[in-house]
Amino acid sequence: MKNTAKILLVSAAALSLAACSSEPQEPVEQIIVREAGAAELAVTAAGASTDLAGLAASGKAAFAACAACHSVQPDGASGVGPNLYGVVGRAAGALGGYAYSDALANSGLTWDEAALDGYIANPSAAVPGTNMVAGAQADAGRREAIIAYLASLTE
Amino acid sequence: MSEVKNAKPPRSKAAKWSRRGFIGAGVLAGGALLVGVAVRTGNPIGKLKPIVAGGDGEALINSWVKIGADNLITAIVPHCEMGQGANSTIAQMLADEMDVNWENVRVMEAPADGNYVSQHTVRAFIGPGTLPDRPNQVGFMEPTYDGLFTQVAKLAGAYVTGGSSSVRTTGQNGMRIAGAAAREMLVAAAAAEWGVPTSEITTENAVLTHAKSGKSETYANFAAAAAEQDLPRAPRIKTIDEYKLMGTSAPRKDIPSKVDGTAIFGIDGGPEGQEMKYAAVKAAPVMGARVESMDASTAKTMGGVLQILNMGDFVAVVADSYWQAQQALNTIQTTYTKTELDSLDSDQMFAGFSKALDEAGASGGSSKADYGDAAGAFTTAANKIEVEYKVPFLAHATMEPMNCTAWVHDGKCDIWTGSQMPLVARGGAAEGAGIDADDVTMHSVLLGGGFGRRLTAEYSNQAARLAKATGYPIKMIWSREEDTAQDFYRPADISRFSGGLDENGKVVSWNNVHCTEDEPGDAALVEFYDIPNVSVRNAEVEMPLRLGAWRSVAHSQHGFFVESFVDELANEAGQDPLEFRRSLLVNSPRHLAVLDAAAKMSNWGSELPEGHGRGIALVRSFNSIVAEVAEVDMTSGKPRIAKVFCCIDAGFAMNPDGLIAQMESGIIYGLAAAMYDEITLKDGRVEQSNFHDYQMMRMDDAPEIAVQIINGAPDNLGGGGEPGLPPAAPALANAIFAATGQRIRELPIAKHFT
Secondary structure (H helix, E strand, O other), rough: OOEEOEOOOHHHHHHHHHHHHHOOOOOOOEEEOOOOOOHHHOOOOOOOOOOOHHHHHHHHHHHOOOOOOOOOOOOOOOOOOOOOOOOOOOOOOOOOOOOOOOOHHHHEEEHHHHHHHHHHHHHHHOOOHHHHOOOOOOOEEEEEEEEHHHHHHOO | OOOOOOOOOOOOOOOOOOOOOOEEEEEOOOOOEEEEEEEEEEEEEEHHHHHHHOOOOOEEEEEEEEEEOOOEEEEEEEEOOOOOOOHHHHHHHHHHHHOOHHHEEEEOOOOOOOOOOHHHHHHOOOOHHHHOOOOOHHHHHHHHHHHHOOOOHHOOOOOOOOOOHHHHHHHHHHHHHHHHHHHHHHHHHHHHHOOOOOEEEEEOOEEEEOOOOEEEEEEEHHHHHHOOOOOOOOOOOOOOOOOOOOOOOOOOOOOHHHHHHOOHHHHHOOOOOOOEEEEEEEOOOOOOOOOOEOOOOOHHHOEEEEEEEEOOOEEEEEEOHHHHHHHHHOOEEEEEOOOOOOOOOHHHHHHHHHHHHHHHHOOOEEEEEOOOOOOHHHHHOOOEEEEEEEEEEEEEOOOOOEEEEEEEEEEEEEEEOOOHHHHHHHHHHHHHHOOOOEEEEEEEEEEOOOOHHHHOOOHHHHHHHHHHOOOOOOOEEEHHHHHOOOOOOOOOOEEEEEEOOOOOOOEEEEEEEOEEEEEOOOOOOOOOOOOOOOEEEEEEOOOOEEEOOOOOHHHHHHHHHHHHHHHHHHHOOOOOOOHHHHHHHHHOOOHHHHHHEEEHOOOOOOOOOEEEOEEEEEEEEOOOEEEEEEHHHHHHOOOOEEEEEEEEEOOOOOHHHHHHHHHHHHHHHHHHHHOOOOOOOEEOEEOOOOOOOOOOOOOHOOOOEEEEEOOOOOOOOOOOOOOOOOOOOHHHHHHHHHOOOOOOOOOOOOHHHH
């Protein structure tokens, strides 16, 4: 350990690069708990699902990422985003007690599966001016699962 | 400076850059004109050459301008945007030289993979105008030539954002020349087409006009013809009276994306259409230690977890979401190999510093400046003082935590991360993925704060190793705790001074020894003060943490040391701190003008409320001169910074609003550290972990700040990103002394008022 107090604008970078070279880059130990897509979060590829209940179950797990903003409890209060219980089939901007953006309120959308799919894929492209600035889901299979889960949330 | 003996050194020549530019041009598909300028760099980034120039012996700054078919002009800038706004200012310089209106200008960050021009376009650049003037220039020009025109990939990586340098180097020596050259080529093309002399053609708002014949065309319509013109060897650069955009606060081009949220930062990046997995990491907490054992029995059972890895120097959890990865990581029990630092505490480290300084004594250590006879003059001085100052390690605490997304696939690697040196980041990833750097594509994104933290390679290395080991596209995000504990820190230091005054209170001896070696080399020097006998030295010590550049680098320590000691000398001489400094600046008119302006802004000398005090400090850094006056309110028994008045002379403010913003941000960043922050060690580990014990300045603690600009040397630009910081801490400490008589010799200040 010889690290004298030389502090050059770039020497830190050079040193750290050198440090990498002298150390093994491979894992010492690698525990594979499960493969992606297997076990608890079985999000299937787009279009491959036949079991709607299974799809909704995996969608419930995938929805964990959405739950920071959206409640799905019947009569639950809206958070950063509106409560999504019963959202499938609802008109956009229709839930009372939530301050929608003008853009969404005036979008004229009805939340069928296609509308939800396009919106979740890229909210600000689907409804420019929407408040939803986070949580876009690029993965089509994951969107399908989430929508199946939302559709399962009815009385 | 060590070779200068017994003679006062000449005025500092910080960051001297060669003006020998080198111009090339070509046409892109679709008729867009591309003009490039390469400038051979001088000393400041000499250390970078092996990294950025691929070992061909030349490091280059290059700047590019593209004229699109839509008559939009794009400045392609080899610097990152980390909040400082310099790329927009650089585009402003280009546009002014080119006579383009600001609305028609776009800014693009040069990619670090060099694929933005094709090989054929590159070859089209080669022309007779690019050959060297004289045979003896071949040695220097040829690698430049090769680098510029056949290896654009490597060139675009001549890429560092630091040292408060981009406007005064790339802007001043690259973009202005590129803009002027492009304009001259467009004029020549129009003159040939219209059959009129070039002198009769005027340019404005990206339009060429021949008034006599009434002919007028956009730049875009002559872009292809312009590329056929001779390359200007030395295009005429505007004089200051001709500036239209330079010197104005043209609105930054990055404002809209940052307001509407479309700006993409490192943490937002990733491959389109690929599902990413998230990694949380924890490195061995003591420098040099490795992971000895890892118990992941709980983590294995936790939701979302895919893989748990012991990488030797760090452990990682890969999961479906960041939160799941971090929660699982928090349950992992680790042991580490022993190191000689395992029992080290901060107090022991500082004791080691003191020992090194004791050994250096009154004349030992390596000399940074030595003129006159400091030791002799001290012996015979009428009045003398000896004091010691101490500053801690500091972390950068960028608001965007360290992160990198890496995807290793098909023998290639893509990374998305914010970096002040994209090629270094690329190199770290290449090492981690076990492939050539040329097979790594660096997707440049905005930095959520840099301050010198994002100059390193270890974070892209970690992400690439995890991506390779797991096969997933990995978004690795450090927790705030990891960020605080695994920084490349601003070095701690102790600095000792002995100073002597004659019967009239004039400084006759200045003797300083400190521990850290200074970068930049002028950080501890005081040649602008009229002191005849000066010795500045440093004693070598070992550091128990990784060191890095922290905003203003060594000026962050020496600004505090030097300007506190000047204040102590003033007090010893029984003089007002402002008047005392003025008497030392008899040979430094620019410094004096800046000092006087800051004093005047603060209404120096006027009555203050009971319990208030004013302090002043003056620091030259990165070729800019900055004076600050802090006004502190001590009536509650603790310091409350009421106001800071700042004057900067950066030669010429290319964008005054941008320069003011950088002064304000440098002051806030500097005051936060001065007031609250230290990184300390216990058992070789960093004790701090998050914002509760490493504080940022809050709105209600922040002072009112007023900034004034002096354009004191229009052709000798100084930097803007860092120079606002160094005077802040000493101005505050001096203000506390003025208010209370309590001299602060150790930072952070809050420690003295618990």
